[in-house]
Amino acid sequence: MTGREVIKENDAILRGIVRSIDKNLDYSTVEAPQAETPRFTVQLSLRGRRATVSLALDDLIAAAQDVVRRNAIRQKIKSVHDHMMDTHVVDVMGNKTARMLKESAASQEAFQKPSFNRRSPRR
Numbered sequence: 103m104t105g106r107e108v109i110k111e112n113d114a115i116l117r118g119i120v121r122s123i124d125k126n127l128d129y130s131t132v133e134a135p136q137a138e139t140p141r142f143t144v145q146l147s148l149r150g151r152r153a154t155v156s157l158a159l160d161d162l163i164a165a166a167q168d169v170v171r172r173n174a175i176r177q178k179i180k181s182v183h184d185h186m187m188d189t190h191v192v193d194v195m196g197n198k199t200a201r202m203l204k205e206s207a208a209s210q211e212a213f214q215k216p217s218f219n220r221r222s223p224r225r
């Protein structure tokens with residue numbers, strides 16, 4: 103059986119795994135070139151960000167009956183999903199606004215009175 107046929111047969115399992123991570127996560131599968139072990143690639147996309155995960159066909163076949171293998175596939179996809187979402191951090195305020203707020207906080211500290219009394223000790 104070719105890799106494409108295996109992927110089509112187990113598409114429901116793969117869909118369930120991906121949907122358990124994020125229901126808005128889109129994916130597509132591509133059969134990888136033949137190497138020592140048959141593999142396929144899952145291309146993930148969410149909110150304009152893209153990532154790829156390479157998985158073994160044997161793991162996908164075994165995921166139908168083995169919960170441990172299913173969880174291993176889920177953990178690989180989840181790890182890539184989390185990394186994909188973390189790498190795109192946008193500064194909402196901008197550098198100029200952040201610098202102004204930092205300078206303002208520094209000048210406010212200079213004008214604050216200390217809360218303790220600094221009298222000279224009585225003798």
